Amino acid sequence: MIDKKEKQEKTIIIGSGPAGMSAALYAARANLEPLVLSGMELGGQVSVTHIVENYPGFPEGIEGPKLVENFQKQAERFGTKVEFDSATEVDLSTRPFRVKTWGNEYLAETLIITTGATPRHLDIPGEKEFTGRGVSYCATCDGHFFQGKDVIVVGGGDSALEEGLFLTRYVNSVKIIHRREELRAGAILQNRAFKNDKVEFIWNTVVTEIIGDGIVDTVKLKNVKTGNEEELKTDGVFIFIGHIPNTDLYEGQLELDENGYVQVDRFMQTSVPGVYAAGEVADSHFRQVITSAGMGAGAAMQAIHFLEDHS
Numbered sequence: 492m493i494d495k496k497e498k499q500e501k502t503i504i505i506g507s508g509p510a511g512m513s514a515a516l517y518a519a520r521a522n523l524e525p526l527v528l529s530g531m532e533l534g535g536q537v538s539v540t541h542i543v544e545n546y547p548g549f550p551e552g553i554e555g556p557k558l559v560e561n562f563q564k565q566a567e568r569f570g571t572k573v574e575f576d577s578a579t580e581v582d583l584s585t586r587p588f589r590v591k592t593w594g595n596e597y598l599a600e601t602l603i604i605t606t607g608a609t610p611r612h613l614d615i616p617g618e619k620e621f622t623g624r625g626v627s628y629c630a631t632c633d634g635h636f637f638q639g640k641d642v643i644v645v646g647g648g649d650s651a652l653e654e655g656l657f658l659t660r661y662v663n664s665v666k667i668i669h670r671r672e673e674l675r676a677g678a679i680l681q682n683r684a685f686k687n688d689k690v691e692f693i694w695n696t697v698v699t700e701i702i703g704d705g706i707v708d709t710v711k712l713k714n715v716k717t718g719n720e721e722e723l724k725t726d727g728v729f730i731f732i733g734h735i736p737n738t739d740l741y742e743g744q745l746e747l748d749e750n751g752y753v754q755v756d757r758f759m760q761t762s763v764p765g766v767y768a769a770g771e772v773a774d775s776h777f778r779q780v781i782t783s784a785g786m787g788a789g790a791a792m793q794a795i796h797f798l799e800d801h802s
């Protein structure tokens with residue numbers, strides 16, 4: 492239970508990615524002096540993206556960390572407070588809502604949840620070591636760096652096929668490695684992939700290790716039916732085996748969908764009035780900087796209206 496003396500805020504934003512910082516910008520410009528709890532990684536997934544080339548306004552693209560810095564500066568310019576702290580406990584049963592962090596305890600008249608989603612990892616040797624050095628979780632972000640290369644994609648869902656097909660714009664070949672011999676992906680994507688000359692499937696197979704010298708060079712594969720093991724040379728390993736929304740704190744307090752994403756209506760309203768969610772924590776479909784930013788702005792606009800109606 493939270494029992495220390497709490498600091499009261501009009502709006503607390505949990506998370507500092509594009510959704511959180513856009514929400515902060517809009518809330519700050521309405522003089523709410525929002526508090527952003529940045530989480531462990533200021534900027535979220537964008538902070539580990541080499542370059543963002545599909546966010547309008549930057550014709551030459553912009554490095555992920557620079558975009559994060561710009562988001563923060565712009566939000567702070569209008570009065571946003573950014574704390575390098577993480578929410579560890581929330582109580583949404585009464586308003587103002589209670590938020591406990593590593594360092595403090597707060598009361599929030601409105602809450603905007605933008606805690607994002609984490610790409611599911613294979614958890615195999617080499618995966619962490621080569622992330623950003625040939626291992627990627629985002630074809631849209633990194634595909635461009637694999638011009639004329641041979642890459643593998645791991646997964647059999649819509650993301651694996653969609654991202655694998657996207658990669659064919661750049662790469663010489665894509666081998667899609669799936670642990671079964673039936674795809675989870677929808678029929679349209681399956682047909683497109685089967686028809687694409689650059690795409691090949693390796694069925695009933697898992698990747699057990701990623702090997703390289705500074706950058707990815709080889710993967711170890713295991714056929715789950717025969718037990719046969721082999722090595723495959725590759726320049727890149729794109730992993731699309733689903734995402735895990737960061738919603739642990741809200742379980743039992745907010746309605747989540749069957750995959751754990753926060754359920755929101757088109758006004759970013761969650762099942763608790765005054766609590767909004769935006770970005771990938773509430774969106775398993777688009778997952779782009781621009782769509783998250785748009786959701787964040789919308790959530791803040793609704794929080795502003797809510798505070799006007801409840802003052």
Ligand code: NAP
Nearest residue numbers: 613646647648649650651653670671675731732733734775
């Ligand atoms: P997903 O549908 O959960 O598929 C994940 C895939 O990864 C599955 O094929 C699964 O294999 C495989 N997988 C999971 N854990 C693995 C592991 N440890 N090792 C190897 N393989 C593993 O995830 P998603 O493709 O990201 O899609 C998420 C949601 O977004 C879905 O509802 C999807 O329809 C939607 N989406 C839609 C579109 C579109 O409509 N264009 C595009 C992207 C995503 P199994 O099949 O054996 O379980």
